[in-house]
Amino acid sequence: xxxxxxxxxxxxxxxxxxxxxxxxxxxxxxxxxxxxxxxxxxxxxxxxxxxxxxxxxxxxxxxxxxxxxxxxxxxxxxxxxxxxxxxxxxxxxxxxxxxxxxxxxxxxxxxxxxxxxxxxxxxxxxxxxxxxxxxxxxxxxxxxxxxxxxxxxxxxxxxxxxxxxxxxxxxxxxxxxxxxxxxxxxxxxxxxxxxxxxxxxxxxxxxxxxxxxxxxxxxxxxxxxxxxxxxxxxxxxxxxxxxxxxxxxxxxxxxxxxxxxxxxxxxxxxxxxxxxxxxxxxxxxxxxxxxxxxxxxxxxxxxxxxxxxxxxxxxxxxxxxxxxxxxxxxxxxxxxxxxxxxxxxxxxxxxxxxxxxxxxxxxxxxxxxxxxxxxxxxxxxxxxxxxxxxxxxxxxxxxxxxxxxxxxxxxxxxxxxxxxxxxxxxxxxxxxxxxxxxxxxxxxxxxxxxxxxxxxxxxxxxxxxxxxxxxxxxxxxxxxxxxxxxxxxxxxxxxxxxxxxxxxxxxxxxxxxxxxxxxxxxxxxxxxxxxxxxxxxxxxxxxxxxxxxxxxxxxxxxxxxxxxxxxxxxxxxxxxxxxxxxxxxxxxxxxxxxxxxxxxxxxxxxxxxxxxxxxxxxx
Numbered sequence: 074x075x076x077x078x079x080x081x082x083x084x085x086x087x088x089x090x091x092x093x094x095x096x097x098x099x100x101x102x103x104x105x106x107x108x109x110x111x112x113x114x115x116x117x118x119x120x121x122x123x124x125x126x127x128x129x130x131x132x133x134x135x136x137x138x139x140x141x142x143x144x145x146x147x148x149x150x151x152x153x154x155x156x157x158x159x160x161x162x163x164x165x166x167x168x169x170x171x172x173x174x175x176x177x178x179x180x181x182x183x184x185x186x187x188x189x190x191x192x193x194x195x196x197x198x199x200x201x202x203x204x205x206x207x208x209x210x211x212x213x214x215x216x217x218x219x220x221x222x223x224x225x226x227x228x229x230x231x232x233x234x235x236x237x238x239x240x241x242x243x244x245x246x247x248x249x250x251x252x253x254x255x256x257x258x259x260x261x262x263x264x265x266x267x268x269x270x271x272x273x274x275x276x277x278x279x280x281x282x283x284x285x286x287x288x289x290x291x292x293x294x295x296x297x298x299x300x301x302x303x304x305x306x307x308x309x310x311x312x313x314x315x316x317x318x319x320x321x322x323x324x325x326x327x328x329x330x331x332x333x334x335x336x337x338x339x340x341x342x343x344x345x346x347x348x349x350x351x352x353x354x355x356x357x358x359x360x361x362x363x364x365x366x367x368x369x370x371x372x373x374x375x376x377x378x379x380x381x382x383x384x385x386x387x388x389x390x391x392x393x394x395x396x397x398x399x400x401x402x403x404x405x406x407x408x409x410x411x412x413x414x415x416x417x418x419x420x421x422x423x424x425x426x427x428x429x430x431x432x433x434x435x436x437x438x439x440x441x442x443x444x445x446x447x448x449x450x451x452x453x454x455x456x457x458x459x460x461x462x463x464x465x466x467x468x469x470x471x472x473x474x475x476x477x478x479x480x481x482x483x484x485x486x487x488x489x490x491x492x493x494x495x496x497x498x499x500x501x502x503x504x505x506x507x508x509x510x511x512x513x514x515x516x517x518x519x520x521x522x523x524x525x526x527x528x529x530x531x532x533x534x535x536x537x538x539x540x541x542x543x544x545x546x547x548x549x550x551x552x553x554x555x556x557x558x559x560x561x562x563x564x565x566x567x568x569x570x571x572x573x574x575x576x577x578x579x580x581x582x583x584x585x586x587x588x589x590x591x592x593x594x595x596x597x598x599x600x601x602x603x604x605x606x607x608x609x610x611x612x613x614x615x616x617x618x619x620x621x622x623x624x625x626x627x628x629x630x631x632x633x634x635x636x637x638x639x640x641x642x643x644x645x646x647x648x649x650x651x652x653x654x655x656x657x658x659x660x661x662x663x664x665x666x667x668x669x670x671x672x673x674x675x676x677x678x679x680x681x682x683x684x685x686x687x688x689x690x691x692x
Contacts, residue, residue: 096587096591096592097110097587098584098587098591098592099208099209099221099223100208100209100591100592100595100596101205101208101209101225101592102208102260102570102573102574102588102592102593102596103260103261103570103573103574103576103577103578104574104577104578104582104583104584104588105205105225105226105227105578105582106226106227106228106578106579106582107224107225107226107227108223108224108225108227109223109224109225110221110222110223111185111186111221111222111223111224112222113186113187113221113222114185114187114211114219114220114221114222115185115186115187115188115189115190115219115220115222116164116187116217116218116219117166117210117217117218117219117220118164118216118217118218119145119146119147119216119217120164121147121164121165121166122147122150122159122162122164122165122166123136123147123148123149123150123165123166123168124149124150124151124152124155124159124165124166124167124168125149125150125151125152125167125168125169126151126152126153126168126169126170126171127168127169127170127171127199128149128151130168130170130199130200131200131330131331131332131333132168132194132199132200132202132203133149133168133199134331135200135203135331135332136149136168136203137149139207149168162189163188163189164188164189165188165189165190166189166190166192167189167190167191167192168192168199168203169191169192169193169194169199170193170194170195170196170199172193174193176193176194176195176198176228177228178195178196178198178228178232179196179197179198179201179228179229179232179263180194180195180198180226180227180228180229181193181194181198181199181201181202181205181225181227181228182194182202182224182225182226182227183202183205183206183223183224183225183227184223184224184225185206185209185220185221185222185223185224186222187222190206190220192206197263197333198228200258200332200333201227201229201261201333202225202227204258204259204260204261205225205227206220209221209223229261229576229577230576230577230578230579231530231543231544231545231546231576231577232544232545233263233264233492233544233545233546233547233576234261234262234263234264234545234546234547234572234573234576234577235262235263235264235265235266235337235492235494235545235546235547235548235576236253236257236262236264236265236266236547236548236550236565236569236572237265237266237267237268237494237547237548237549237550238250238253238265238266238267238268238550238552238561239268239271239549239550239551239552239553240267240268240269240274240276240552241268241269241270241271241272241273241274241275241276241348241552242271242273242274242370242551242552242553242555243313243552243553243555243556243557244274244276244290244313244314244315244316245552245558245561246315247317247321247324247325249558249561250325251325251328252558252605253265253561253565254325254328254329254332254334255332256565256566256569256600256605257332257334257569258332258333258334260569260570260573261573261576261577262334262569262572262573262576263333263334263335264334264335264336264337264545264547265329265334265335265336265337266337266339266404266547266549267336267337267338267339268339268341268404268551269317269338269339269340270339270340270341270345270346270348270349271341271345271346271347271348271367272345272346272347272348272366272367272373273292273295273347273348273366273367273368273370274289274290274291274292274313274314274315274316274348274366274367275289275290275316275348275349275352276290276315276316276317277316277317277322277338277340277394277397278316278317278318278319278322279389279390279393280319280393281389281390281393282352282353282386282389282390284352284353285348285349285352285353285390286316287352288351288352288366289348289349289351289352289366290314290315290316290348291312291313291314291366292312292313292314292348292365292366292367292368293312293365293366293368294308294309294310294311294312294313294368295308295309295311295313295368295556296308296309296368296369296370296553297309298514299514299554300369300370300371300516300553308368319393319396319397322397322398323397326397326398326399335400336398336400337398337400337402337403337404337456338394338397338398338400338403338404339404339405339406340387340390340391340394340403340404340405340406341405341406342377342387342405342406342407342440342444343376343377343379343407343410343437343440344372344373344376344377344406344407344408344409344410344411345372345373345406345408345409345410346375346376346377347364347365347366347367347373347375348366348367349377350364350375350376350377351364351365351366353386355382355383355386356377356378356382356383356386357375357376357377357378357414358375358376358378358414358415358417358418358420358421359375359414359418362375370553372409372411373411374411374413374414375414376410376411376414376415377440378414378415378418378420378421379415379421379424379436379439379440379443380420384443384444384447387444387447388447391403391444391447391448391451392451395448395451395453400453401453401454402453402454402455402456402471403448403453403454403455403456404455404456404457404473405441405444405445405448405455405456405457405461406457406458407437407441407457407458407460407461408457408458408459408460408475409460410437410460412433412434412436412437415433415436416433421433421436424436424439434463434464435464437460437463437464438463438464438465439464441455441457441461441464441466442464442465442466442467445466445467445470446467449467449469454467454469454470454471455470455471456470456471456472456473456492457470457471457472457473458472458473458475459472459473459474459475459476459479459480459481459484460480462480462483462484462487462489466489468488468489470489470490471489471490471491471492471544472484472489472490472491472492473491473492473494473547474491474492474493474494474495475494475495475496475549476495476496477495477496477497477498478493478495478498478532481493481495481532481543482532482534482535484542485535485539485540485542485543486535486539488542489542490542490544491542491543491544492544492545492546492547493530493543493545493546493547494546494547494548494549496518496549498524498528499520499521499524499525499526499527499528499568499571500520500525500528500546500547500548500549500572501516501518501520501548501549501551502520502548502549502550502564502565502568502569503515503516503518503549503550503551503552503553503554503555503564504516504517504518504519504520505517505518505519505520506520506521506522506564506568506608507519507521507611507683509617509683511683511684512683513554513560513563514554515554515564516551516553516554520568522567522568522571522589522593522610523585523589525548525568525571525572525575526571526574526575526583526585526588526589527585528546528575529575529580530543530545530546530575530576531543545576546572546575546576547572548568548569548572550564550565558606559606560606562605562606562607563606563607563608564608565607566597566600566605566606566607566608567593567596567597567607567608567610570588570592570593570596571588574588589610590613590630593610593632594631594632594633594634595634597609597632597633597634597676598633598634598635598636598676601633601676601677601678601680606680607680608682609632609633609636609674609676609680609681609682610632610633610674610682611632611672611674611682611683611685612629612630612631612632612638612672612673612674612682612685613628613629613630613631613632614627614628614629614630615627615629615670615672615685615687616685616687617685617686617687618687618688619687619688619689619690620687620688620689620690621690621691621692622662622689622690622691623661623662623664623691624659624660624661624662625659625660625662625670625687625689626657626658626659626660627654627657627658627660627670627672627687628656628657628658629654629655629656629657629658629672630656631674632674632682633674633676633680635676635677636674636675636676636677637653637655637674637675638653638654638655638672638673638674639651639652639653639672639673639674639675640652640653640654640658640670640671640672640673641670641671642660642668642669642670642671644669644671645671646671646673646684647671647672647673647684648673649675649679658670660689662689662690662691663691664691665691665692666690666691667688667689667690667691668688668689668690669686669687669688669689670686670687670688670689671684671685671686671687672684672685673685
């Protein structure tokens with residue numbers, strides 16, 4: 074509840090810049106399908122009447138909390154209880170789910186005039202329309218709000234718009250998960266992929282097998298620094314652990330549902346299972362061996378043994394997962410499963426012979442198909458990383474393509490549904506956001522905002538019938554090198570806003586220049602006021618380069634509304650104590666001299682961008 078109030082409070086008082094007022098998208102992220110700006114504005118005040126035909130709708134409840142958080146007494150009236158037709162009244166807001174105009178799934182129509190706001194949406198469309206409406210709000214400085222007149226007709230490009238969070242490598246508490254869901258909801262993302270188990274920790278309470286959390290949720294220490302290099306054998310000697318009780322999980326699932334978000338749990342198998350094997354060695358290929366929860370990153374050779382004992386235990390685990398998560402899809406991982414243990418294990422080799430499997434890769438397919446049948450029999454379907462495609466799947470299995478687009482293309486051509494999440498296309502948010510050495514430690518890779526924004530989830534090689542199988546897009550936040558909520562938010566934002574536009578907005582409506590220079594600066598200001606951390610983009614109008622010139626003009630603009638661009642010309646690192654520019658900076662370089670212009674963006678709350686250095690030399 075407290076995050077609803079925080080979101081509402083900040084959006085209520087968010088300042089709109091003159092740039093946003095002239096923005097053809099009215100500051101909305103993701104950009105709508107169709108938007109027509111009008112003249113004038115609707116004024117929301119204490120006398121505004123609010124009517125709805127669905128008083129129990131989550132969007133209506135969201136608006137009620139919004140108003141309550143600001144001490145406004147506007148009541149929301151059920152239309153069935155009034156005799157007058159609200160559509161004919163002035164200074165009214167109508168929130169409707171029952172109407173004749175056809176809308177695509179999750180679509181909405183928003184019409185703002187000086188006398189009335191009409192928001193129509195079926196299902197989650199009403200909620201998404203409300204998010205757009207809140208992004209349009211302009212405070213007046215009095216006990217009222219203004220919303221610019223406009224007509225918006227909008228619906229998502231893809232049904233699946235997902236964000237992933239790995240809580241195995243580093244644990245994040247319930248409060249942070251809710252904060253994560255809040256920002257997803259603001260930007261119309263509708264699937265939360267919750268990576269709950271891996272080699273480095275089991276984070277989900279399973280009552281039938283208490284050792285999964287008693288033993289498997291705690292590792293003795295954690296790798297320091299990068300996977301390779303001078304610190305490759307250095308550890309912090311600090312235990313790390315944590316897990317979610319079943320009551321907490323149900324609380325989070327309900328919280329997500331109130332924001333039109335489906336929670337997809339991931340239970341990794343048969344690889345990435347060191348935590349489970351440590352808790353219950355009987356699930357391994359060598360039960361007499363002593364195991365420990367993973368302390369390093371990478372891939373471990375010990376994997377689940379495809380025995381009846383293992384499958385029986387996994388069945389009991391999945392039964393409890395099903396009870397906690399209403400999601401139609403259950404993610405079963407299926408990636409990066411080494412075969413060494415299976416090759417040297419007589420039981421596995423005999424199973425390969427008895428089942429007429431071609432080899433250990435066939436054994437992995439056997440494993441996945443057996444789990445798939447178990448979940449199908451219980452009304453659920455599996456989703457897994459693209460390795461699950463090997464060996465054949467049932468038509469209702471969904472493939473998540475992470476190793477580039479190849480797996481997704483092959484799956485779509487075979488008639489499987491696909492979610493595109495290739496790490497090579499800017500969708501792995503654990504990758505670095507720039508090539509600067511000022512970026513924090515990451516797993517590697519390069520995923521700047523522009524790369525994320527430019528991704529098109531529908532490969533051109535697919536024909537029209539095959540393209541239908543591309544359900545949508547997802548970005549992943551793996552946390553080997555992300556130990557704190559602040560760093561998680563830094564890696565998430567603002568790239569998540571780019572993901573939102575990839576998943577929602579038709580390519581014809583996308584405009585990266587507008588997104589980067591107009592809408593992102595405003596939304597970062599809002600997010601900062603809400604208490605989110607984020608990466609502050611470097612100043613506009615300058616880049617790391619060298620100029621051979623006697624004079625150079627830089628048009629320095631901050632990348633966050635309300636921030637300042639501080640600069641130095643004397644070779645020292647710029648700070649908040651240095652000069653700042655609000656426009657053109659003219660620099661003259663004497664003959665035979667060299668001047669280095671260094672800039673930094675500093676937000677009102679003290680967040681800082683990387684330093685940019687432009688060298689000017691007059692030879």
